[in-house]
Each structure stands twice: as structure tokens, then as C-alpha cells.
Amino acid sequence: MKRLYSYVALSLGLLCANAAYSFDRITGQSFASRSEVIASEAMAATSQPLATQIALDVMKRGGNAIDAAIAANAALGLMEPTGNGIGGDLYAMVWHAKSQKLYGLNASGRSPLGLSYDMLANELKKLGRDTIPAHGMLPISVPGAVDGWFELHSKFGSLPMTDILQPAIRYAEQGFPVSELIAYYWQRSVPVLSKQPGDFSAAFTLDGKAPAKGQIFKNPALANTYKAIAKDGRDAFYKGDIAVTIDRFMRANGGYLRFADFANHRSDWVEPVGVEYKGHTLWELPPNGQGIAALQMLQILKNYDLKASGFNTPQSLHLLVEAKKLAFEDRAKFYADQDFNKAPVKGLISEQYGRERAKLIGDKAAKRVDAGNPALYQGDTIYMTTADKDGNMVSLIQSNYRGMGSGVVVPGLGFVFQDRGEMFSMDPQHANAYAPGKRPFHTIIPAFVTKDDKPLISFGVMGGAMQPQGHVQILVNMVDYGMNLQEAGDAPRWQHLGNTEPTDASDKYLENGGYIEVESGVPYETARELMHKGHAVRYGLGGYGGYQAIMRDHANGVWIGASESRKDGQAAGY
Template sequence: MKRLLLGLGVGFSLALSSGAHSYDRITGERFASRSEVIAQQAMAATSQPLATQIALQIMQQGGNAIDAAIAANAALGLMEPTGNGIGGDLYAIVWDAKSQKLHGLNASGRSPLSLSYDMLAHELQKLGRTDLPPHGMLPISVPGAVDGWFELHKKFGRLPMADILQPAISYADNGFPVSELIAYYWDRSVPVLSPQPGDFVGTFTLNGKAPAKGQLFKNPALANTYKALAKGGRDAFYKGEIAVAIDRFMRANGGYLRFADFANHRSDWVEPLGVDYKGYTLWELPPNGQGIAALQMLQILKNFDLKAAGFNSAESLHLMVEAKKLAFEDRAKFYADSDFAKQPIAGLISEAYGRERAKLIGDKAAKRVDAGNPHLYEGDTIYMTTADKDGNMVSLIQSNYRGMGSGVVVPGLGFVFQDRGQLFSMDKKHANVYAPGKRPFNTIIPAFITKDGKPLISYGVMGGAMQPQGHVQVLVNMVDYGMNLQEAGDAARWQHLGSTEPTDGSDMYLQNGGYIEVERGVPYDTVRELMKKGHDVRYGLGGYGGYQAIMRDHANGVWVGASESRKDGQAAGY
């Protein structure tokens, strides 16, 4: 069966794998929960419909995709505090229509300058731990999101920041109805985070309880913080009264962030890294993030015929899981802040290295997997995307790390600090070892696909270690299995867990093969065959990420949007 994947201008054959579902939709798009959204002028896709509407509103008022992305992210920080907020970090890839070029922004923060390795080790010893805890003061690093907004705005923005932040300010002052999935995660976070220092309960609960689905929630303290940013710019956060208040609170409550940490903070514009996969180039940002794991997987997988193997067949899943295992051992060993550790990035994402690693994949599941030697080849989170009438596209991801983060809330500021520092290793030989003023390994990654030098798809799949696995699955679904933008995100997913982590010791490696979790849509025939190959396979609920995407249909001059059914989100355009 031949179908046209919009924007690619090429016919794709949809492989009918054994155990495939029947055609429930009359269009024949059997993996889609709904149709793609198509619009001529602009498009936005976020994980909360009200934030999507704000992005469109900004563009209808004369703003561009960058303005819209900032406005929507500000709204998500209010409406989805379970996944993001200005206490966290931000990464973005921007297609600039004027220069016809991709730009990458790393707006992640660094560890406190006042907290030495020995001091941290002593604090952990008092807690009876050898690793950083998920909550409290110790895992807090400088929030980078606000500086990220203003860097994006300075380089590409059109409307005044006061206009961009106004919709979120209005919702924070007047309230918004909490959506279903966000209410679920909010309820789970409250009992865990309420004991932490500060005003979590006063800021994020209603009479001590999480707001329920449909209940109106206000955050006047966050509204006031946004108003300060609208009036005073990024310095209001990093060099003004907000930074002073944070310093004062941290000193009084055993924290380590200081005014100097905020005053010294900077974001970095970085060059996105891309690899070709069958004529399509996937672009990711370099470490301290994990995006190049997706590139490593593709360099391995291009040595196999996934199309012939069939969608969600035992053979295709086996190959993809084994590629993930290989890439993630390198991820655990090499990915770190490049200001502190020289990384063999060119080698890691080279075709030659991918070809050599592919030779390690056999017919059975690998139990032991070690990191490779790429030097030889050198030469709980939100994702959202916007696109405007001029052709600008923004791929943006932002997070507190674990759900609502550390649980630490400075009274009167309206946001919770991230706990990203938990992703440091305490092994002094590790590239990702803790050090003052260092960026920890970071999981959040935006993605972008180009074809023949033209922008094609801005997309992401939020959700910890699922993200590079999700990026690869979505791309393979479109390129190898002919799925459209909506199908590619809705189709049943898998994830492999148990790989060595960047927080582990430098001598660690995958010893037991880990295990695979699959969604119910993966046929049991596939599961049984994977078990025969030696894989530990389980069914899992949740944890498969959240997908948003926008594609440029160059042939028709329109935008195509998608937002998957696993989240509360919406793709919409005009």
C-alpha cells in the first residue's frame, strides 16, 4: 500500500507486520488516535491546550514562533508545574527562516560555587547516601530557563517581553482549570514534596491538597515574578531582588545557591549535531544533554533493514533495543559538561563507529554491554514546538527533572527549584563527577529533522531516558514504515531500561541485559519472540514519553501538527 507522507514528496510503503492491528480508521491510518492538524499560517503543539492557544494568540498579535514559544513555556510553567517551570533548565533548536539555518541553545544551569566536592560528600555521608538525593537542597542547580527565554528573545524575538508574558500573568492571577493528567501527577507529588524547606504547600496546594481535574488554580506569587521579569528583564531574576531573596532563603535553610551563582550564570549558543538516516538528517544538541544517543542509535541502525523487518516485529525491536544498549553505555561513560571534560563527540556519532558497534549485535539479547572506544573515530519535562507564517520553527524542551523537582520553594516567588544536580556522579574518575560551577548530565533534548537542507519536522518526546529512544522510534516510524506525523507518535512504543547511568561509577557496565517495557499495542507474538531471543519483556503503564511535532509540507505550503494521546496536549493552528 502506498501513501504520501506530507512534506516529503515521496511515496512510502507501509509494511504490514505480523500481528498488525486492523484498520479502525476509515482513512487507513491504523496507528493514529486522530487526524493530523493542518493550517496555513501558523502552528503550535504543547502538552496543555491552553498553552497552545496562547502560542497562537501571540502569533496572531504579530509575534513570531520564538515569541510564541516563550509565551507558551511561561504558561506551562504555571499550568504544568509537574513537568517544568522557571526553577528548571531549557534547551531549544530554532530554524531561523531569515538565515535558513539551525541554531541551538543550551540554557542549563550549574552547580553552586559554594558547595565543594568534599562538602557534598560529607553531606551525603550524614544522610547515609553515596549518591545525590532527589529532593531537598543538595540536588539544586542554578535555574537556566529564564535566561534561555531572554537569549531566544534577544536573538530572534519580535514582540516586547511584557506582551509575551502577559497571558501567563493573567492566568496566574485569575486562575486556570487543571487538566486531567497534570492533576494526576500533581496529586502524586504533594505528599512527597510537602516536607521540603520553603512554601511548597502554600504555593502548590489548595488547603493542603493538590488541585483536582477541572478545579481552578491560581499562583499570584508566580504572577508577581513574571511581572518582575516583564519589567526588569533577565537581570531581575539573576541580579535583582529575586536573586537576593533566593540567596537569603538558601543561607537561612541550609542551601548552597548564592547571589554569585545567579550573577555569573550564562546560556550558551551551540551548534546542533546531525546524522543522516536514509536521506533525512536528525539534529540534536551536544552534551551535557543526551541527544547524541539518538544519533548513535541511528548510525548503528542504518546498517540493518528495519523496513523489511516490519513495524514492531520481534526482529525490528530486537535491533533497536540492542542499538539502544550500545549507545547508552557510551552515554553513561562519556556525556558530561564539555567545559570540564573533553568528549569524543565526533567519534561517538561517526558512521564508522556506528558500523563497528553494529557488528556487536547478534540474534540473541546481549547481557553484558561495555562502552566503546569512540576516540578511534574522532575526526518529567515538557516538550513544545511552534511555527509561524515566515517559516520560523522552534523545538523547545524544559524541565524540573523529577516531576515537580526538589520541592524547595522560596516563599513569595511561586516556583519550585529543579533537582537536576541529582544526575552528577560521585566517582572522581567519571567525566560527569560533581564539581562546583559545573553543569550536570541532562536528560532533556529537543529534536529537528531536515531533508535536502530544508526544515522538515520539529519534534520531541519528553520523558527521561525515553527521549532518545522516542526520537529514534518516531523517525523510524515515518521513514521506514510510512506513518504520518500523528501516527508516528501514537503508535505503540517500547523502552529499554536497566542500562548503566551517568550517575554510576566509571567502572560500571551493563551486566544483566536490562529489560524491555512495551505498550499493550505491541503484539504478543512479538513479545514471545523477543523472549526467545533472551530479552526480559514486561508490559508497562506510562513512562513512554509525550510527543509533540510540527512538519512543514513544502509542496502545499502548509503546516502539519501532531500531539499524542498520552498527554493532555493539543496541536492547533490557523
């Protein structure tokens, strides 16, 4: 499949050197897979074209960007179960035009109240392991997405929730054609997840197989769940028959979620935090997510002239990768549920701390990297975005974690439970150590950019640890290298892997330098020079995230949209 990238070995790298930072034959500008999408009234960008159309339809019927985002997210839970669904969590940022303010929502769930650390450790011992597994009952935490929808709707929504969920209900009952890349990931998930407790095969396969590209897929059980939510609100999910059914199933199958976990769940409105970078301010949500890693990277990178270094040159990539290494060691040590461990966020994202961390970057790749002391300066996921005629913008990300999640499906409900609990550390001294009723470290992060105190870009780059790296690459591509919204997403990407993780022991640190994966568009000359600097470099197979973006053109009063060329999605407006 062309979107999954052909694997290019380093020995063949010279063959693709000329592909890097390609230029259009007519304009001479940097390459984009297509033009930016421009519309005067409204815009939506999602990873599935049918979901994009649903968002636009909602806004054409008088709904706002918030209504459209909820409707599209519900549709994506049906159409892209490989990345999200109501068994997972949600984060969002909303630019509210009337109040001219950016709001942040943390709608992530918590671990079971009845599963103590010692009980979990004993369960892991029975499995012969000391880390939380990716599938089955143990990594399941309370799904926060549904409550997130209703928090967004109660604060900013316009249309009734029954109207908002109706398109997804109709597609769930009547069926939809499965798109290409989603079919590929669906096929990869079925062999593993079919073995988990519950109804996965009945709910998510056709005669035991994943639906192929173009096949019509229906999910009547999910339609019924959506109908109950539309009729009786969030309490149908957290305090009604759905919660009772889940409790009963968990007790019968060795799970730990209970009715009380659902009844006690709440989302939190949080203040986004921002860092200025060359006249633009990138906004992220504070931990338990990893968004501030992008802000830490920017505070380090503003000490260098990336524009002068050039796009995807050995020097610019060296600086970007080294900044990522430094930020991610702090990510591993400090990012956790703020109700349990207060991270020194102000210090972590401060300009002074970034300046001190930048001094650690030399001309050669760092092999050992430790977390810093920010207290001294203390003062598989979907991403989608919508914008409406009034100027409201929504940056929303939602995930099951690891594609289709835990694999656990309660019969009759039509959705997979997330496995986000895998992201806890089992080191009791770690800030991210497992505890009952605690939110695990999260990778999913929405992003937002303002300029001169005005809303500019709502965007995201879904995909695990790639996300903060992707956020920085998009912003740098536009600010330092002058790319437009679509070019910034199409440009060849890189990612650094191998840093210490928030699931590791509290005394662990990066000691071998990790390695860089680059897309085939990165010149071999750049890869070779990076190796001379001590970096381990590979040409990787996919894994570079999924980008969607909407930008406000204030001068012309129009919306500009861009969508990930590596996925099935679409940016469209009217």
C-alpha cells in the first residue's frame, strides 16, 4: 500500500535523495500532495472522509464547530475503530469566539478503585511479568470520551445531542464502506484481539475476518449504545444500564471496573499552557498528557537559528533530535496525573530552563541523557479539527491506545475498551506509578497556535510518542521554513525513538542515545552526516503520525484546511 511507505534500506538511500523537500514543477514551491482547502464559512479535517462530511453537514444544519466535532468523533468511533471509540479517552481545546478564549478539556479516565497496587502486582506475577500487558482486563481504565462529549456540549454546544449523534447511528445501522488504510490496520488487529474476553469477533469481524477495503460494515450494537446516550445523556453510560452491564461482565470475566468507577467519573476543564516561538504561541494541555514536551523542545530550539541551518539538513535534524532527547527524559520522570504528583510545569516550560538544557547540546549525538531539575525554574488514536462561521475552533484527539485497545468487548455494546492503563509504571517511587483511581500517563495531545493573541491554527499529529515531535515539526516547517499548511504536513518527517519512558523505573535514563527513524524523503547525505555525528539512523516503515489542521486567514476572513496524505482522511469546507 502506497500510504504505508515502501521500506527503504540505508544502503539504497541514495536512490531517494532527490525526493527530499521536493519542489513543484510549476510554482517552484516546496511539495504538497494537494493544494490547501479554502472555504469561507466552515471547515473540518478528519482521518475519514465520511466523518468530515458529517461534520460539515452538522454545521450546515445550524450546528457549531463543537457539535460538528462530537458528531465526527462519534462517526470515527464507528468507522475507524482501529484508532478510537467510546471505550477510550478524549482531550480537546476549544477556541470560543464569543469570549475570545482558549479552553482545555481533560476527559481521560482513571484506574479501577478496587484494584490496589499489590493486587495488580500479584496479577502480573501470575503472568510472569512486571509490566502491565497491552491487552486483556488489566490495562483497562474508565472510558472518558462520552463524558467529554457532554462536557463540550453543555458548555458550548448548540444542536440537541439526539441530532448530533444521528448520523453515526444511521451509518452504524445501515453500514459504511471501510476505507483503505483503516482496513489494513483492522486486519492487523483481528488475530490478536479475537482472543480476548468478550464479543470482539462478533462485533468487529465479518465471518471471523476483518472487513476489506470497500466492504460494507455495520455495528448495530454500537447504534443501540449511541441511541441510549442520545436519549438519556451521559448518565446512560456512567450511571445507567450500560454501566450495570459492564459491571456484570467484568465481575464474570476477571475484570476490575465496577459501577462505582463509572458513577464517580468526571472530566476536568484545565488551563492550556503556551510557549512563544518566533511570534507564534503553541498551546498544549498540562499532564497527565505529554503535550508540554513540545513546549520544552521549543524553549530549547529557540536558542538556535533553524532557518539558517536549513530544512532536513544534518545540523537542523541534529538540533531537533537532541532537543527531543532532553525533553523526553523530563517527560519520563515528571509527567503524571496532577492529582497525585504535581509536575513542575512552570519550570519545565520556562525559557530559562530551556536555555540551560540547550547548553547540553554539542556537535555530537548525546548517548547518555538525564532528566533535568526544573524545580529550580518553577515560577494507534485519531485527531480531528473543526471550525465554524462564527470563528469557533475545536482541536480534538481521541484514542483507545494501541489501535483497537484492549480487545475486550462487552456483548451487546459494540465498542472496545481502551488499554491506556498499560502506560502506568510499576515502580512505586515513580510519579506515574500505578494507584487506584489514578489517571495514567497519556500520549494523546491536541494542539493550538495563536499569533498576536488571535486564533491561528488548530492542529494535531496523532501517533504515540511521535505527537510532540510532530507538533514541533509542523510549527518549525511553517515558521522557520515558510511552508503552507498542507506542505508542512506533507514534508518528510523524522522521529527519535529509545528515550526513557514514563512506564520505566524512576532511576532509569537514556544511556545509548536511542535512534532516529526518517522517511525516505530525507536525503541520504543528511542521514550519513547524522551518523558521523554519532546518531543511529534508519529509514523507517510508517509510524510518523497522522496530521489534520485548520488555519484562520484573518486578512481574507476564510478558513484554510489540510489533511494527512499518509492516511484516508479529508479536509473540506463550504
